[in-house]
Amino acid sequence: MKKLRIKDIADGLKISKTAVSFILNGKAEEKRISEELVERVEKYIQEVGYRPSPIARGLRTGKSNIIGLMVESISDPFFATIARLIENEAYKEGYRIIYCSTDNDTEKTKELINVLKDRNVDGYIISPPPGVEKEVNELIKAGMPVVMFDRYLPKVKTDYVVIDNEPSAENATKYLIRQGYSNIGMITFSSSLTQMKGRLKGYKNALKEEGLKPYVLEIDFTPEEKVMVQTIREFLVANPKLDAVLFGAIQAGSCGLKAMTQMKLKVPEDLAVISFDDHDIFELFATPVTAIAQPIEKIAHKVIGLLLDRLDAEGGAAEPREVVLKTKMKIRGSSVVKNSKKYLESK
Amino acid sequence: MKKLRIKDIADGLKISKTAVSFILNGKAEEKRISEELVERVEKYIQEVGYRPSPIARGLRTGKSNIIGLMVESISDPFFATIARLIENEAYKEGYRIIYCSTDNDTEKTKELINVLKDRNVDGYIISPPPGVEKEVNELIKAGMPVVMFDRYLPKVKTDYVVIDNEPSAENATKYLIRQGYSNIGMITFSSSLTQMKGRLKGYKNALKEEGLKPYVLEIDFTPEEKVMVQTIREFLVANPKLDAVLFGAIQAGSCGLKAMTQMKLKVPEDLAVISFDDHDIFELFATPVTAIAQPIEKIAHKVIGLLLDRLDAEGGAAEPREVVLKTKMKIRGSSVVKNSKKYLESK
Structure with missing residues (x-):
């Protein structure tokens, strides 16, 4: 399938590329573009099928649309199921997952954090081993969204989802x-x-x-x-x-x-x-x-919800949120x- | 930790950046750089700790060092275990994994292939659903390494690993x-x-x-x-x-x-x-x-081995290799x- 470019939409509707670009980037109102034109563009896209390139969007927004997921081991059924549910919800929001298994190893985890940083991930979901407080705090200080789950690091102030x-x-x-x-x-x-x-x-x-x-x-x-x-x-x-x-x-x-x-x-x-x-x-x-x-679905839903919140938030970071869910015997x-x-x- | 740059090594050893670069890229012999100098650089790196930036390397080589892994569902214990073993071996070779679950859904898989293409992955490991022959053949035609496992697509000529x-x-x-x-x-x-x-x-x-x-x-x-x-x-x-x-x-x-x-x-x-x-x-x-x-370890080892072979291969693609492993009752x-x-x- 050939990708539909902004130019194709502009040509198809005989309007300017700038207008199309404003509309696609949610700036129609700000740029005083008429409701009617927005609807025409949306209809055209639905009919012809425009898929914005994540890389192009990444270049524009500085985002990679990739979330780093660090679990103890992807082959552990608890983490595998959570990973699957997180993947599903992230996918719907246009995010992909890079995962790594930490083996609960402090040194390996420090290295993996660097690796994901190099990969330009937009945010981190981590079930951390002990001893990575410094590295995680540096991420947070750099404005990077981080959500922990299953366990948390008491010396790190960030969102987490755990059970009671x-x-x-x-x-x-x-x-x-x-x-x-x-x-x-x-x-x-x-x-x-x-x-x-x-x-x-x-x-x-x-x-x-x-x-x-x-x-x-x-x-x-x-x-x-x-x-x-x-x-x-x-x-x-x-x-x-x-x-x-x-x-x-x-x-x-x-x-x-x-x-x-x-x-x-x-x-x-x-x-x-x-x-x-x-x-x-x-x-x-x-x-x-x-x-x-454990309420697996709820945990996954909360984790990705907290992260998406932070990814969507413009400007200042919200206070860390601590979610404690109940188990069922x-x-x-x-x-x-x-x-x-x-x-x-x-x- | 501040990253050690090629310049730092060159300055530290009072040699040219070009020489350091040749050595780091494994071209010492080709460029007739002395054994002695190679050893000095290696020793310096060990002492000071140089970690080549995958992004920088990616810019140089056009590689992302990311492998796309598409399984039916990451929460299925068979695929979760394979994913874990593949991750371990890929990690040792400097590759990270982006995974997706296809749900064995043809349309979803086509879309995911596009998503991974946009992410610039270096190669694909796929347990394909039916009906994606065209998309996978396009990848292969574009020179992209693809290894299938668990099942294969008879109309696609590429490496695969299955059981008997x-x-x-x-x-x-x-x-x-x-x-x-x-x-x-x-x-x-x-x-x-x-x-x-x-x-x-x-x-x-x-x-x-x-x-x-x-x-x-x-x-x-x-x-x-x-x-x-x-x-x-x-x-x-x-x-x-x-x-x-x-x-x-x-x-x-x-x-x-x-x-x-x-x-x-x-x-x-x-x-x-x-x-x-x-x-x-x-x-x-x-x-x-x-x-x-199923010989899970062997499957994972073969899959990543075939892919790494193709990633390392310079020039023309090898003939497709078909690996059939034995089960044990x-x-x-x-x-x-x-x-x-x-x-x-x-x-």
Whole structure:
């Protein structure tokens, strides 16, 4: 398809190129161009199909219409789904996404920020690792829109979208206590990041209130899944008193279920289970697993909304906005009342 | 960090900028620059830290160092994992990825190809929907490197990486027959694409050889998972004689397992199961599911390798290369011998 140029529109309608250009750039009113002419141009474009070149628009506006998206790993189902939803909404607004996976690695992330800067992206969506405060603050100081999600950096003043990690974990742990479990472990990733700290804190709060002892395993994340499964096995062997486990993230949960399957531990008779994040594997597990579901669609919608707001804003930056969304516990068979009929039946 | 410029290196070593430039562009030998000088420059760069600006390099070479990656959906675990592996290898070679999800939609894909063209990407990695032959051929004619994967377009002569779909499906179906199953259904996505046609053909070949009747459900893909689950339920209700099912793709398999769970059908007593693609949900399902695993790492490695080859090639394009990789059947409990002890035990 040959692109329709401003000249083609001008020639087609026998009007000046300047007028067409003003209209396309939303300056018709300012330039006192008649309503009638604007409508004629719009109709002509609809009929013939004019697609402004993003590069030409980029040259004019200094914008690349590309958003940089930095997630921990694009192959993690949580981030992959968010990335997809963000892509959909960005696309509708004329933006494309360059993504990178940070591996939660501080040095790699610093380098990636530079790479995206060189690529002239218009804004950043980041689920940051620890230690990149300086680099992100420099972006913000340079007037670059930055939205964080999943976790935030307390020393960086910018928009973020997170969930209510602490009450979610506290609520799930209290639920297990009410169901009759008293030796409740938490298996999570070792991390100084806000979301992981919040989840661990919520779990500990609930136990403290009831005078129960915490059993915590903090795994170092590694792409070698077998290593993580083995670490969990060793923890379960070393803590035979455990009657329930809260998993702090989807990949802790899937590794944990693999470890338990290998050890022939039954859910919920040997161990009741609740995991953060919902996913098919929890729904389809032998005993379906109770999950703390994040509002994925809402998170994606908020993230891109905040960024588009800033991209559209003329002049001064708005105050940082902090969005905290609620999770929803999806109760399934893995957390039934201890020693209940259903519990015993599953023996 | 202030960027080290060619001038800084030249000044620092008291040599000409031209010499530094030749060395950085790998033309030392051609320009007869001494080994000793090359080493001095390299050492200086290591000590002081020179990072060539991709934009500057882009201006010099006309390259953007961005690769366009078009997959069906970045939230599909198969494509998400491939995307991650491609990203890793591209990153090491100095390339970044812009990704888009095509939804297997012809019109959307045509538009996305234009968008990436406007973005000046250096090359394309595409798992194409049907009907984009013209657009892809235009890219190739314009000298643009294009590598396809997962499926290919028979009318487009370019590199591709696929798996041996037909023998894989034939082999899996024959395996079910050998295990004693005789009413074997195939549940797959309706598609005119090579990979789906190959899988269906392999299944039919195996049945024909044994004089068995095919039972085929071709689902229209939709992001509304519930709709697909319901379609599968209706098919299973309408075909009560089925004793085994082959799923043609990961999302057919996960929807199928959900349908079977809802209908309280047991695996393998009510239905033996094999699915294309391996994934945690198959490993962790109540009865672990036999899977036709694609060599994901190899696919990603080959795809990016073919593209980098073409990006590095000076002058004339090489002949299209067609890479067909083998799958591996991971045998699990969902396909044990019919009426065997193990089979009856699971009742």
